[in-house]
Amino acid sequence: MNSKSNTNLQELYTTMKRIRVFEERVAELFVRGETAGSMLHLSIGEELGPACVTKAMIDGDTFTTHHRGHGIFLARGGDPDKMMAEIAGKKDGYCKGKGGSMHIADMSLGHLGANAIVGGGIPTVVGAALSYKYLNKKNVSIAFFGDGAMQQGILYESMNMAALWKLPVVFCCINNQYGMGTKIDDAVAVKDFSLRAKSFGLECLHVNHLDAEKAYTDIREIVDNTRNNKPSFIEVECYRFYGHARKDKSPYRNEDEEIENRKLDPIAFAKENILTQNILNEEEIKSIEMTVDKEMDVSMNYAINSPLNEEAEIFTDVYDKSYTIESVDSRINNILKNK
Amino acid sequence: MKIPEQDFFEKITFRDALRLAMYDEMKDDKNVIILGEDVAKYGGAYGATKNLLEQFGSDRVIDTPISEPTIVGTAIGAAMTGLKPIAELMYVDFFGMSMDQIGNQSAKIRYMFGGQISVPMVIRTQGGTGRSGGAQHSQSLESWIMYIPGLYLVMPSNPNDAYHLLRDSLKTNTPTVFIEHKLLYNFEGPLDKKNKVQFGKANILKEGNSISIIAYSRMTNFAVEAARKLKEDNISAEIIDLRTLNPLDKNTIINSVKKTRHALVLSEGHYTTGVASEITSIIFENCFKVLKKPVIRYTAEDTPVPVAPNLEKNYVPTVDRIIDYAKKIIT
Numbered sequence: 001m002n003s004k005s006n007t008n009l010q011e012l013y014t015t016m017k018r019i020r021v022f023e024e025r026v027a028e029l030f031v032r033g034e035t036a037g038s039m040l041h042l043s044i045g046e047e048l049g050p051a052c053v054t055k056a057m058i059d060g061d062t063f064t065t066h067h068r069g070h071g072i073f074l075a076r077g078g079d080p081d082k083m084m085a086e087i088a089g090k091k092d093g094y095c096k097g098k099g100g101s102m103h104i105a106d107m108s109l110g111h112l113g114a115n116a117i118v119g120g121g122i123p124t125v126v127g128a129a130l131s132y133k134y135l136n137k138k139n140v141s142i143a144f145f146g147d148g149a150m151q152q153g154i155l156y157e158s159m160n161m162a163a164l165w166k167l168p169v170v171f172c173c174i175n176n177q178y179g180m181g182t183k184i185d186d187a188v189a190v191k192d193f194s195l196r197a198k199s200f201g202l203e204c205l206h207v208n209h210l211d212a213e214k215a216y217t218d219i220r221e222i223v224d225n226t227r228n229n230k231p232s233f234i235e236v237e238c239y240r241f242y243g244h245a246r247k248d249k250s251p252y253r254n255e256d257e258e259i260e261n262r263k264l265d266p267i268a269f270a271k272e273n274i275l276t277q278n279i280l281n282e283e284e285i286k287s288i289e290m291t292v293d294k295e296m297d298v299s300m301n302y303a304i305n306s307p308l309n310e311e312a313e314i315f316t317d318v319y320d321k322s323y324t325i326e327s328v329d330s331r332i333n334n335i336l337k338n339k
Numbered sequence: 340m341k342i343p344e345q346d347f348f349e350k351i352t353f354r355d356a357l358r359l360a361m362y363d364e365m366k367d368d369k370n371v372i373i374l375g376e377d378v379a380k381y382g383g384a385y386g387a388t389k390n391l392l393e394q395f396g397s398d399r400v401i402d403t404p405i406s407e408p409t410i411v412g413t414a415i416g417a418a419m420t421g422l423k424p425i426a427e428l429m430y431v432d433f434f435g436m437s438m439d440q441i442g443n444q445s446a447k448i449r450y451m452f453g454g455q456i457s458v459p460m461v462i463r464t465q466g467g468t469g470r471s472g473g474a475q476h477s478q479s480l481e482s483w484i485m486y487i488p489g490l491y492l493v494m495p496s497n498p499n500d501a502y503h504l505l506r507d508s509l510k511t512n513t514p515t516v517f518i519e520h521k522l523l524y525n526f527e528g529p530l531d532k533k534n535k536v537q538f539g540k541a542n543i544l545k546e547g548n549s550i551s552i553i554a555y556s557r558m559t560n561f562a563v564e565a566a567r568k569l570k571e572d573n574i575s576a577e578i579i580d581l582r583t584l585n586p587l588d589k590n591t592i593i594n595s596v597k598k599t600r601h602a603l604v605l606s607e608g609h610y611t612t613g614v615a616s617e618i619t620s621i622i623f624e625n626c627f628k629v630l631k632k633p634v635i636r637y638t639a640e641d642t643p644v645p646v647a648p649n650l651e652k653n654y655v656p657t658v659d660r661i662i663d664y665a666k667k668i669i670t
């Protein structure tokens with residue numbers, strides 16, 4: 001039974017399930033009016049990439065994510081309590097409630113930041129990899145971004161520099177077929193993204209199936225290879241099961257398409273494999289699911305019960321601690337006092 | 340959502356007024372096109388271009404890839420060769436990546452080439468706080484634009500102004516940045532297509548004689564609310580809605596302050612080197628002798644925008660504090 005690869009599948013399944021349920025609880029938190037706003041981008045349906053790529057990471061590796069980054073962060077070890085609290089804009093969140101869903105991060109896990117600017121976090125990993133090469137570390141830095149970011153010029157400047165300087169960078173495109181309401185066919189003339197990456201001199205891997213175990217093996221290989229200063233490009237194809245952000249009901253695509261594509265569920269696929277390969281039985285899977293459910297319920301309640309941050313927090317973290325920012329209120333009152 | 344055809348609306352949203360302006364302009368001038376991310380099928384992130392694709396087709400309402408510098412650059416090229424493009428940048432924050440095309444290219448072309456050519460284009464964008472969008476989706480970057488010679492800058496506060504100023508923007512023959520506040524899209528007011536607005540002229544929204552409150556965009560509505568409450572205390576505030584920041588209607592500001600001898604300037608931008616700093620210094624320069632108190636600028640804090648709703652709310656001016664400062668200024 002529990003051969004190495006079987007444990008891999010079981011682990012990947014659990015990670016993907018945790019992402020799915022985490023995101024479902026974020027959706028619930030939103031419906032209950034407990035999130036900071038509605039700019040919440042869920043990775044439901046896209047769990048395979050985050051689970052497999054983060055599993056190929058080692059201590060000291062770093063990464064940046066796009067705005068749809070909850071899943072990647074959670075898979076890399078993010079604490080769902082603090083993540084959920086951040087999404088709620090609360091004091092106990094990873095960034096004190098000042099960053100929110102789109103800027104969630106934990107530097108101690110090598111998370112160099114989620115980003116609300118499409119493409120904004122990509123060159124950061126080139127710089128991180130420059131450090132590793134200079135400091136003689138065997139680490140890689142990975143940029144996660146969507147198919148929409150494939151159309152940002154900054155990606156190509158980054159690819160070129162990474163290839164030119166032979167840096168341990170992984171460019172990882174989570175291709176969910178849409179950039180907001182724009183289908184990929186309306187955004188590019190040639191969909192084979194690897195062609196672009198190859199032309200810069202990057203190693204390429206294109207994952208377009210639901211087999212997490214196989215994806216992990218292939219991704220592991222290319223990421224390990226990248227550690228030897230061979231920059232790479234990984235594209236993971238998937239489908240964005242729901243709207244772009246919480247308020248988007250996807251009127252620009254038809255229901256048949258959605259129903260058809262939601263069948264491409266990496267979690268259901270993994271579960272099926274686990275059962276047919278007799279890695280776990282129904283009951284054991286049920287027990288994993290219940291554990292995950294409970295974990296995420298606890299996190300949701302943690303976020304709800306976390307206090308609001310104090311107003312003074314508006315002014316912290318802008319500069320080094322020695323620099324204090326005077327509030328507008330204080331400036332105005334001083335002026336009016338002086339006459 | 341069909342596009343209504345009448346000339347007068349007792350009540351229309353800011354969003355629909357913008358939509359109508361584009362619709363009417365596109366009907367009148369077949370060289371007007373719209374391009375931007377999700378402007379066609381999606382109808383714009385904030386819905387301002389809904390149904391325009393159905394009306395005018397995909398040659399004129401064009402979804403672009405997520406490539407901001409090139410959206411602006413393409414508009415420039417099209418404008419130099421006979422079209423009148425409306426380029427939409429979904430958030431003003433994305434000016435960060437497009438500033439070369441906006442500031443170094445569109446603004447400079449007529450001047451650098453000795454007046455040989457104009458760049459008749461409008462960049463429509465959206466900014467401000469109120470949706471917990473955080474540091475990269477909530478900024479007020481109008482001072483970036485106001486600083487650059489060669490760009491007009493429009494920031495309307497109500498549907499009627501939005502309609503007329505957007506149509507006028509397309510006729511200025513000058514690259515014009517048109518910034519909409521994200522919380523204004525659902526704001527309702529009348530629209531009279533015949534009640535034109537003079538481009539570059541501020542609007543005295545309410546006359547008064549104890550203090551001049553100078554505002555633009557959403558802050559205008561805060562000022563109106565504050566003035567209503569100030570009236571209960573017999574304080575008569577004059578409210579000036581700037582409407583366009585470039586051209587800036589200095590005379591209306593100066594004349595008002597000469598009358599009231601007190602001034603409070605509102606802006607959702609930062610305190611330091613913001614639009615409010617500029618207006619404040621204009622008042623000091625021109626009204627120094629009549630001023631009874633220092634001019635006060637009440638703005639957002641000099642920090643990035645926080646996500647937490649409770650922090651975000653107090654990060655920008657509030658009606659309560661506007662009232663408080665107005666009272667302190669005149670007493």
Ligand SMILES: Cc1ncc(C[n+]2csc(CCOP(=O)(O)OP(=O)(O)O)c2C)c(N)n1
Nearest residue numbers: 068116117118146147148149178179180433
């Ligand atoms: C520079 C920039 N342009 C536009 C946007 C608005 N926007 C946010 S997400 C998004 C779509 C991104 O698509 P993709 O990169 O495929 O990521 P996905 O949302 O599909 O995960 C857009 C256009 C933005 N945040 N930043």
Ligand SMILES: [Mg+2]
Nearest residue numbers: 146147178179
């Ligand atoms: Mg996408």
